[in-house]
Amino acid sequence: MLHDLHQHSLNVGLRMNKEKTKIMTSKLENSTATIEVDGHPLENVKSYMYLGQLFSLDEDSTTEIKRKISSAWSKFGRLSRYLQDVKFPFTLKRKIFNPCVMPVFLYGAETWTTTKKMAQRLNSAHGVMERKTLNIKWQDHVTNNTLKERTKFPDLFDIILKKK
16 A cells, blocks of 8 residues: 555655655554565654654553643743733733643644543643733632633633543
């Protein structure tokens, strides 16, 4: 099948990059089998990145969720001069946060196997970002429910459940 794909691609002027092309087989299949295209063996991998999402054979989404949290923090950091500015109105902060940071959190969420621990980790990171936008410190003893009422940010886990 892969050989046919390669031949049809060549017929229309497309060339397969054999260095970038990887294969991933299921646990049930023989993972030591070698697949070649034009005599070039393709690398067999346990995980790969495709369109910004990590795919792997294990059904645990922990690594992907950690990546998304890290990416969301990176995006939040790049926007922090607006999101953490005391003089900046919160309504504008929300208009920046929702379309710029939330999609980074949620990209590919419908494919995740989420556990309570992962949901807690996502909501925790999201909550810290909410506190930072409102300039609330942990010492201020503001509950998460009060925080949700003030920010009116949607709950991440609820959004993930709706996407599934």
